[in-house]
Amino acid sequence: MTWIQPTSVDAVVRARAENPEAIIVAGGTFLGILVRAGMLEADDWISLQDVRELTRLQSLGDLSIGAMVRHRRLELDEDVRGIWPGIAAAFRAVASPRVRNVATVGGVLADADYASDPPSMLVASRAVAEIASVRGSRRVPIEELITGHYSTCLEEDELITRVIVPRPQGPAVYRKLRTRSQEDRPSSSVAAVVHQGTVRVVVGAVSDRPHHFADLCATWRPGNEDSAREIGAGYAERIEYIDDNRGSAAYRRRVVAVEVRRALMQVSS
Amino acid sequence: MNTSTARARRDQDNNEGTGNARLRPGETSAVQGVNPRITAGIRYATDGGIPGEWHLRIIRSSVPAGRVTGFQTALLDDEIIFLTPDDVDAAGLPAFGCQIADQTVLTREPKFVGDAIAAVLAPTLAAARIAASLVEVSYERAPAVFDEMAAIAPDALLVHRSHATSESDSAYFDMRPQDGTNVCHRFRIRTAALQGRQEPNVITELDDSDTALADAFAQADVIIDEVFHTPAAAHVPMEPHATNAQWVEGRLEVVTGTQTPFNMRQDLAHIFGLAADDVRIVVPPMGGAFGAKTFIRTEAITALAARVSGRPVRCVLDRDEVFNEVTRHPSTVRIRLGAKADGTFVAKRIWAYVNTGAYADCGPGVAQKMGYAGVGPYRFEHVAVDSYCIYTNLPPGGAFRGYGAMQSVWASERAVDLLADRLGIDAVELRRQNLLREGDTFCTGEVMHDSHFEELLDDAASAVGWEKDGDRAGKGVAIMLKGMQTPSKAEARIQLLPDGRYEVQAGTADMGQGASEMLTRLAAEYLKCDVDQIVVCTPDTDRVPYDTRTTSSRSTHMMSRALADAAQDLLQHGTVGHGYVSNDGGLDPDTGQGVASSHWHQGSAAASLDVDEETGVITLRTLYASSYAGKVVNPHGADLQNEGSMILGLGSALFEELQFSDGQMTNPNLSDYNIASALDVVSISHKVMQIPGAEVHGLGETAVPPVPPAIGNAVASFGYHVTRLPMTPERVLAAAPSHEQASPPVGHIQGEEGA
Numbered sequence A: 001m002t003w004i005q006p007t008s009v010d011a012v013v014r015a016r017a018e019n020p021e022a023i024i025v026a027g028g029t030f031l032g033i034l035v036r037a038g039m040l041e042a043d044d045w046i047s048l049q050d051v052r053e054l055t056r057l058q059s060l061g062d063l064s065i066g067a068m069v070r071h072r073r074l075e076l077d078e079d080v081r082g083i084w085p086g087i088a089a090a091f092r093a094v095a096s097p098r099v100r101n102v103a104t105v106g107g108v109l110a111d112a113d114y115a116s117d118p119p120s121m122l123v124a125s126r127a128v129a130e131i132a133s134v135r136g137s138r139r140v141p142i143e144e145l146i147t148g149h150y151s152t153c154l155e156e157d158e159l160i161t162r163v164i165v166p167r168p169q170g171p172a173v174y175r176k177l178r179t180r181s182q183e184d185r186p187s188s189s190v191a192a193v194v195h196q197g198t199v200r201v202v203v204g205a206v207s208d209r210p211h212h213f214a215d216l217c218a219t220w221r222p223g224n225e226d227s228a229r230e231i232g233a234g235y236a237e238r239i240e241y242i243d244d245n246r247g248s249a250a251y252r253r254r255v256v257a258v259e260v261r262r263a264l265m266q267v268s269s
Numbered sequence B: 001m002n003t004s005t006a007r008a009r010r011d012q013d014n015n016e017g018t019g020n021a022r023l024r025p026g027e028t029s030a031v032q033g034v035n036p037r038i039t040a041g042i043r044y045a046t047d048g049g050i051p052g053e054w055h056l057r058i059i060r061s062s063v064p065a066g067r068v069t070g071f072q073t074a075l076l077d078d079e080i081i082f083l084t085p086d087d088v089d090a091a092g093l094p095a096f097g098c099q100i101a102d103q104t105v106l107t108r109e110p111k112f113v114g115d116a117i118a119a120v121l122a123p124t125l126a127a128a129r130i131a132a133s134l135v136e137v138s139y140e141r142a143p144a145v146f147d148e149m150a151a152i153a154p155d156a157l158l159v160h161r162s163h164a165t166s167e168s169d170s171a172y173f174d175m176r177p178q179d180g181t182n183v184c185h186r187f188r189i190r191t192a193a194l195q196g197r198q199e200p201n202v203i204t205e206l207d208d209s210d211t212a213l214a215d216a217f218a219q220a221d222v223i224i225d226e227v228f229h230t231p232a233a234a235h236v237p238m239e240p241h242a243t244n245a246q247w248v249e250g251r252l253e254v255v256t257g258t259q260t261p262f263n264m265r266q267d268l269a270h271i272f273g274l275a276a277d278d279v280r281i282v283v284p285p286m287g288g289a290f291g292a293k294t295f296i297r298t299e300a301i302t303a304l305a306a307r308v309s310g311r312p313v314r315c316v317l318d319r320d321e322v323f324n325e326v327t328r329h330p331s332t333v334r335i336r337l338g339a340k341a342d343g344t345f346v347a348k349r350i351w352a353y354v355n356t357g358a359y360a361d362c363g364p365g366v367a368q369k370m371g372y373a374g375v376g377p378y379r380f381e382h383v384a385v386d387s388y389c390i391y392t393n394l395p396p397g398g399a400f401r402g403y404g405a406m407q408s409v410w411a412s413e414r415a416v417d418l419l420a421d422r423l424g425i426d427a428v429e430l431r432r433q434n435l436l437r438e439g440d441t442f443c444t445g446e447v448m449h450d451s452h453f454e455e456l457l458d459d460a461a462s463a464v465g466w467e468k469d470g471d472r473a474g475k476g477v478a479i480m481l482k483g484m485q486t487p488s489k490a491e492a493r494i495q496l497l498p499d500g501r502y503e504v505q506a507g508t509a510d511m512g513q514g515a516s517e518m519l520t521r522l523a524a525e526y527l528k529c530d531v532d533q534i535v536v537c538t539p540d541t542d543r544v545p546y547d548t549r550t551t552s553s554r555s556t557h558m559m560s561r562a563l564a565d566a567a568q569d570l571l572q573h574g575t576v577g578h579g580y581v582s583n584d585g586g587l588d589p590d591t592g593q594g595v596a597s598s599h600w601h602q603g604s605a606a607a608s609l610d611v612d613e614e615t616g617v618i619t620l621r622t623l624y625a626s627s628y629a630g631k632v633v634n635p636h637g638a639d640l641q642n643e644g645s646m647i648l649g650l651g652s653a654l655f656e657e658l659q660f661s662d663g664q665m666t667n668p669n670l671s672d673y674n675i676a677s678a679l680d681v682v683s684i685s686h687k688v689m690q691i692p693g694a695e696v697h698g699l700g701e702t703a704v705p706p707v708p709p710a711i712g713n714a715v716a717s718f719g720y721h722v723t724r725l726p727m728t729p730e731r732v733l734a735a736a737p738s739h740e741q742a743s744p745p746v747g748h749i750q751g752e753e754g755a
C-alpha cells in the first residue's frame, strides 16, 4: 500500500495522472466507512490533507471555497453566514459537529451521495465547481457535476479544487426534513434561492440527484400561497422517488410538495 | 480523601437525593480521577491479549432455511484450519441452549441468514478474512417463515422438526412446548375464576373470539380490543462480541465479554463434557451489552477452534455480525381491556406473540415477562394471558434492555388511553382509579409491597403540566411494572489483603453500568472504610463465588445484600467474609400463579410534543421518566442509568427497526439503522425516586418500557392512532384521523397500519 501526501495541487494532479487508480482522501468520513465495511479496497491513496491552497476560503467577491474547506468552517464563518446564509445553513444541517469538523466540500460533491444536504443548496445558489487535471482546469455547474447515484462527470484523473458561489441578491432558505434522529441524513432536502426576482428551487435527497425545474419556478408569484402550492405539487409530481430507511417514495412525494411550498413562503417573507 | 470526608460525601448524596443539574459527571465517583472508560484506560475482551492467538472468522449461512450440501475449500492455504459441523460431531458436542437445547456449535441445517455453518482459523485477522471469503458453500434451500403470526398458523412449516427439552440448561424453568407447532414455550396467566377450563392449546388468530373465557368480560360496559406491534431492534453495544479461548492442561479458559459468567461456565462444561470446575470464565469490563452478551454467543465455537488447533484463539465479530447475533424479539400483542362505565377495570386479556427467531435462547423467559408486564400495575377481577414464544427463520431474539416488558407495556398503556377516550375519563385519573396499592393482589397472586405507582404517576403527569380534565393536546403518560429475574442467587466474598485493603470478589459484570463502582461504594459503606481501601476483582469464575447473572436490573438489589452479609461476616471473623442471598419464586407456566418477582421495578413516563400534520414529524418538547429506586447507591450512576434507559426508549419509540428482506437483514449498520443521537436528547429530564430507609431496587431498565407509550399517547391526543413501532412520520400520517376512524368500535381489531 502507498500513501502519498502532496503539498500542492500540481503535485496531486501529477500523481493522479500517473496513477488514476489511486484514491483521493479528503476528510475520510465517506471513505472510512467504505473501507471499514469492506466495500472498498485500494493499494494507493493520495491524501489532500497537506495541500494548503485547497483550504482557502475567500469571500471578497464571489464565495470561493477550497475543496478541503471543512463543513464546520462554512457553518461558522461570519462572512458566509452574513452574505451566503443559505450555504451556511445547508452545511450546518449535515450530521453532527463531529462529522462537520472533518467532512470537506470536495468530498461531499465527489462522493455524490444522494442523501446529502449541501448539493441542493449549491445548485440553487448557481455554484460552479472548478476541476483540475494535468490537462488544465475547467468549470462545471454543480447540477452537471452530479450525474446520478454516487456518480459525477469527473474524469478519473481529475480533482475538484474549489467551488465558486456567486453573491446572492435575495433571500435563501434551506429546509432539511429529518424523519429519524437529529443526526440523520435528510429524507428530503429543499433549497430555495431568490435571484433578481426569480427563484431557484432545488430538491435533493429524494432521488438519484438534485432536481431543479426552471419552468415551474418561472410561475412563482412571491408571497402567494397558491402559487407556492402549485409549484410544490409540480415538483412532487415530476420527480421519480426512491424508497429508503428515511421514507418511502410515496411519503417523499407527499412531503416534497409541503417542503417546497414552505420554502417558497419562507423566501417570500 | 479520608474516611470521614468520604462518608460525609456519601451522606450528602443521600440527603440531596438525585436530581438533574446538581451533580457534575464524576463528582460523586468513588473511582477518583477521570473515568478510565473515557481515557481508553480499560482493556476490553476485544483488545485481545493471549500471545500467539489465532483468529477465527465464522462462515454464515446466506439462506434462511435449508441444508448445507457442500463446502469448496480448494483455494484455502494449507495453514488455514477449516471447521465444519463434522468437527462438531467428531468432538461429540451436544446440542445446547440456555433454556432449550436447540442449537449446535456449527449447523448443517441453517435456520436463519447468518447462522454459523463453518469457521476458518488463521494466524492473522487479515488471513482469516481472506480465507473466509474463499470458501464456497452450496445449499439446498427450504421454505422459510419469518412473521410470528404466519409461524403460529395451523399449517405453518416447522422451523425445528421437534421440540428439544432439557432440564440441565443454565437458565431453565418449566417449559411448555406445543407439539406440532413452532411454539417452543407457552406461558399463561389465569386468575382464579378462569382456571381449569377446556381451551384450545394455541390461539392462532388475532380476531379469535375467545369463547372459553369470554364471560370474564361480562361485567364490562366498555371493551377495548386492539393489536400492537414492535419490530426487531438492535442492542448496539459499542464493543462487539469478543472472545479469547485457550485450553490449559485439559481446562478451558475463556476471556470474554459476557453478562452471564456462571451460566457460561455451566453451558460450556455441558458442551465440552467437562466438570464446571474445569471451565474458567474471565470477564473484563465490557463496552456495553444491553442484553446482547448473555449466554453462549461466540464462546463455544472459539473454544472448539482452540481445542482443534491446540492454540489460543480469538474471535471478534464485525458490526454487521453483532447486528445479526441476537436481536430484540419482534412481537404482536393483542390487548382486550374491559371496564365499567365508571372506569373500574374489570378484566384484561392479553395475547403476546413473541418472535424468537431460529433459536429459543432466553425467549421463553422473555415471553413470560412480556405476558405479566402487559397486565400493568392495575387491579383486575379477571386476568388471562397467553404468551407464545414462536420459532421463525429470523436471527434469534434474546435478552434486551426492557426484557419483553417494553413490547407489552407499549400495547397495554396505549390501550388504557383508548379506554379513557371511550369512557370520557381523564387518562391520568383512570389510571389512578385502578392502580395497585400497598397490599393489593397482582394477577400472579403476589401481594404488592413497597409500591409507589401513584407517586410515580403524579410525578410524570406534573412534569408535562397535566391538568385533570384539562386540554391534553400533545401530552401523554404511561406507567408500568416490571419484574426482576426470580428465582435468583448472589454470593459475595470480601477478603482482607496483606496491604490492609479489602478485595471484593463478586460475579457482577461491569458493562458500563457502574457495577464495580457500586461494589466499591457499598463495600466501603459496610466496612466503614474509605473507598480507596476497596479493590474489586474482575469477575473470574475461578476466583469469585456464584452469581445468577448480570441481567434484569438485579445486581445492585441482590449483590448489595450479599455484600452486606459478607462485610458482616468479615468484621466478625477476621480476614474473609462470605455473603449469600437467594430469592425463591417462579411462576406456574399454566396459571401464572406464584412469585414473578421478589421486588418490582416501578416507573412512569410522560411526553409533551408537537406533530407536524403535513409531514408527520414528531417534535418532543418534554420527555420525562420517573423511576422508583428505593435506596440510591450512586446518585450520578443512577441518573445515567435512568437517562440511558430513556434514550433507548426514545430510539425504540421513534427510530429503531431492523428490516429484513427474505430473512436477510437489510440495515445491519449504523447508517441505515438509526439510534438516538446526542442532538435528540435535549428534551429529556427525569427523576430517580428514592425513599429513606428503603431497600435497593433495580434501576437499569425501568425507564425503557414507559417511554414509547407515553410518546404514543401524546401523539394519539392529536388523533393519530399509531399501533406499530417505531412511530415514523410516515406511520403517523397513515394513522391520521381521516385515514381511519378516530375511535374504533368495541371489539374492533386493528390490522396492520402504515406502509
Ligand SMILES: Cc1cc2nc3c(=O)[nH]c(=O)nc-3n(C[C@H](O)[C@H](O)[C@H](O)COP(=O)(O)OP(=O)(O)OC[C@H]3O[C@@H](n4cnc5c(N)ncnc54)[C@H](O)[C@@H]3O)c2cc1C
Pocket (backbone or CB within 6 Å): A023, A024, A025, A026, A027, A028, A029, A030, A031, A032, A033, A067, A093, A094, A095, A096, A099, A102, A103, A104, A105, A106, A107, A108, A109, A110, A111, A115, A116, A117, A118, A158, A159, A160, A161, A183, A184, A185, A186
Ligand atoms: C455519521 C455520518 C453522518 C453523515 N450525515 C450527513 C448528513 O446529514 N448530510 C450530508 O450531507 N452528509 C452527511 N454525511 C456525509 C458526509 O458529509 C460526507 O461523508 C463528507 O462530506 C465527505 O467528505 P470527506 O471530506 O470526508 O470525503 P472523503 O471520505 O475523504 O472522500 C469522499 C469521496 O470523494 C473523493 N474526493 C474527496 N475530495 C475530492 C476532491 N477534491 N476531488 C475529487 N474527489 C475527491 C474521494 O476520493 C471519495 O471518493 C454523513 C457522514 C457520516 C460519516
